[in-house]
Amino acid sequence: MSHRFLIVIVAFLFVSAVLAGQTKPATPAPKSNWTHPKTPWGDPDIQGIWPGTEMIGTPMQRTASAGEREVLTDSEFLQREAQRKAEAEFDSSEFVTDALRCDPKRGGLGNTPDTCANGVSIGPPLYWQDRGTPNKQASLVVDPPNGRIPPLTPEAQKLAAERAAARRGHGPADSWEDRSAWERCLTRGAIGFLPTGYNNGNEILQAPGYVVIRIEMIHEVRIVPLDGRPHAGAGIRSYNGDSRGHWDGNTLVVETTNFNDKATVNNTPLSSSARLIERFTRVAADTLNYEVTVDDPMTWTRPWKIAFPLKRDPSYKLFEYACHEGNLFMVDALQGARAEEKGGK
Amino acid sequence: MNALQKTALQIVLGSAGMLLVAWPAVAHHAFAAEFDIKKPVKLQGAVTGMDWINPHAWIHLDVKAPDGKLVSWMVEGGSPNVMLRRGFTKKSLLPGTEIIVEGYQAKSGENRANGANITFKDGKRLFLGGSNPDDPTREVK
Numbered sequence: 506m507s508h509r510f511l512i513v514i515v516a517f518l519f520v521s522a523v524l525a526g527q528t529k530p531a532t533p534a535p536k537s538n539w540t541h542p543k544t545p546w547g548d549p550d551i552q553g554i555w556p557g558t559e560m561i562g563t564p565m566q567r568t569a570s571a572g573e574r575e576v577l578t579d580s581e582f583l584q585r586e587a588q589r590k591a592e593a594e595f596d597s598s599e600f601v602t603d604a605l606r607c608d609p610k611r612g613g614l615g616n617t618p619d620t621c622a623n624g625v626s627i628g629p630p631l632y633w634q635d636r637g638t639p640n641k642q643a644s645l646v647v648d649p650p651n652g653r654i655p656p657l658t659p660e661a662q663k664l665a666a667e668r669a670a671a672r673r674g675h676g677p678a679d680s681w682e683d684r685s686a687w688e689r690c691l692t693r694g695a696i697g698f699l700p701t702g703y704n705n706g707n708e709i710l711q712a713p714g715y716v717v718i719r720i721e722m723i724h725e726v727r728i729v730p731l732d733g734r735p736h737a738g739a740g741i742r743s744y745n746g747d748s749r750g751h752w753d754g755n756t757l758v759v760e761t762t763n764f765n766d767k768a769t770v771n772n773t774p775l776s777s778s779a780r781l782i783e784r785f786t787r788v789a790a791d792t793l794n795y796e797v798t799v800d801d802p803m804t805w806t807r808p809w810k811i812a813f814p815l816k817r818d819p820s821y822k823l824f825e826y827a828c829h830e831g832n833l834f835m836v837d838a839l840q841g842a843r844a845e846e847k848g849g850k
Numbered sequence: 851m852n853a854l855q856k857t858a859l860q861i862v863l864g865s866a867g868m869l870l871v872a873w874p875a876v877a878h879h880a881f882a883a884e885f886d887i888k889k890p891v892k893l894q895g896a897v898t899g900m901d902w903i904n905p906h907a908w909i910h911l912d913v914k915a916p917d918g919k920l921v922s923w924m925v926e927g928g929s930p931n932v933m934l935r936r937g938f939t940k941k942s943l944l945p946g947t948e949i950i951v952e953g954y955q956a957k958s959g960e961n962r963a964n965g966a967n968i969t970f971k972d973g974k975r976l977f978l979g980g981s982n983p984d985d986p987t988r989e990v991k
Contacts, residue, residue, distance in 0.1 A: 598975065599974055599975060600969075600973050600974060600975060601952075601967045601969055601973065601975055605967070618887075619882065619887055620882065620887065621887075622887055622890055623890060625890060625952045625953065625954075625966045625967060626966050627881050627882055627885055627887050627954050627964065627966070628881050628966070629881060629926070629928070629964060629966070630928075630965070630966055630967065630968075630977070632928070632936065632977050633927075633928035633929070633932055633977075634932070635932055635935070677880075677883050678883055684879075684883075687879075688879040688880070690905075703928065703929045703931065703932045704904070704905075704929050704931050704932070706931070721931070723905075821935075822931075822934075823931075824904060824929070824930045824931040824934070825904065826904045826905075827903065827904065828904055828905055830903055831901065831903030831904050831905055831906060831907075831908070832879075832905060833906075833908070833924075833926075833962065834879040834883075834884050834905075834906075836958075837883075837884040837885070837956045837957065837958055837960070837962060838879075838880075838883040838884050838957075840956070840957070840958030840960070841883065841884060841886070841956060841957025841958045842883075842957070843958075844957055844958050844959055845957060
């Protein structure tokens with residue numbers, strides 16, 4: 506009985522906290538009795554599975570017309586909710602109805618003569634995708650204040666033009682190197698926490714002196730030392746870079762350098778002097794605020810920052826990612842391009 | 851649903867292209883490089899097995915050719931994690947189950963296809979989203 510009584514008390518406190526939060530939506534996290542857990546060796550405990558799924562549908566950047574407004578208006582939020590509801594209806598339709606069939610006359614991605622014939626899209630069915638929970642955050646980019654990635658430096662623009670020129674004259678799959686690093690099962694990019702269409706599992710594990718960060722999509726794992734050792738020598742470079750961490754109060758700060766020239770953010774390769782500074786702050790039992798500052802003065806005209814919350818989901822299981830084993834795409838794209846060449850295209 | 855919500859939903863449904871815009875930017879790979887829009891296929895056959903592998907599962911099926919011979923095909927599925935989280939299990943598509951696949955053949959001419967629409971013989975869709983824990987419509991079903 507005493508247990509049941511305790512559950513009632515806890516439930517009451519929880520409901521009170523939720524109601525308090527509802528009456529003051531503009532204030533930060535409502536006060537609660539939650540205290541930050543510690544690991545047995547005394548570090549702040551941020552371990553667990555923190556999928557990015559909920560943030561799917563929040564755009565990377567704001568439209569220029571949104572200005573410095575970080576939060577959606579009520580009508581913009583209703584539209585985001587309506588979009589989510591429409592997706593759910595499409596996903597859960599019991600039969601393939603006309604609404605689920607594409608139309609080349611409709612225009613837009615997926616609805617062109619190149620991607621749709623007889624109502625059947627060449628793209629995958631929509632229900633392959635994970636869906637987010639509508640929120641009021643206008644964009645994942647929070648700094649600069651207009652929520653837009655700053656312009657590339659003249660040097661980075663020149664490099665981008667050179668890459669585009671080198672691509673000219675190539676077919677879509679002359680070589681495996683014509684396909685993206687993601688399609689080649691190498692990396693999705695230098696910021697693995699960014700929400701994506703599916704496989705958004707992120708796991709954090711801690712041991713004395715180390716934090717392990719495991720990203721489900723393409724299986725990207727970093728083992729981050731916390732003992733203050735210096736970064737690897739400048740000659741050692743990699744797709745995920747070289748991470749070092751430390752605690753700033755209860756916030757884990759991870760600084761990553763030593764990227765190779767193929768590590769990208771928003772499809773732009775980072776320069777050799779790029780630094781990513783990530784901050785992980787647990788603000789509630791089930792909420793971990795994630796921030797990453799992109800500091801690469803060779804590439805962007807100013808540092809910029811992405812920030813969004815991650816929700817803890819102990820029920821989420823990361824599925825093994827032997828990406829090459831199942832990646833028949835590369836075989837099909839390369840063989841398909843060769844078949845088209847033989848056909849005289 | 852209030853009037854404003856209804857209007858917002860109509861805006862979204864009225865421009866269904868918006869829904870499709872979200873997809874190609876986040877897919878692991880470009881389907882147009884793998885499959886051929888000029889090779890539409892409608893395959894009917896019995897499931898023989900399934901590979902639960904990342905980045906995408908594959909469904910194997912035997913399709914009866916006009917001459918009566920059985921021809922093996924592979925059809926690309928979603929990522930195992932999405933399918934599992936949507937309630938799809940190893941029992942959902944047992945060997946012997948008859949399915950109909952509308953999609954496109956691989957450009958290479960191999961017997962591989964995408965499965966834009968996969969249905970059972972009565973037209974019911976293969977992967978229903980109704981069991982998705984994130985699905986807001988789940989409660990009212």
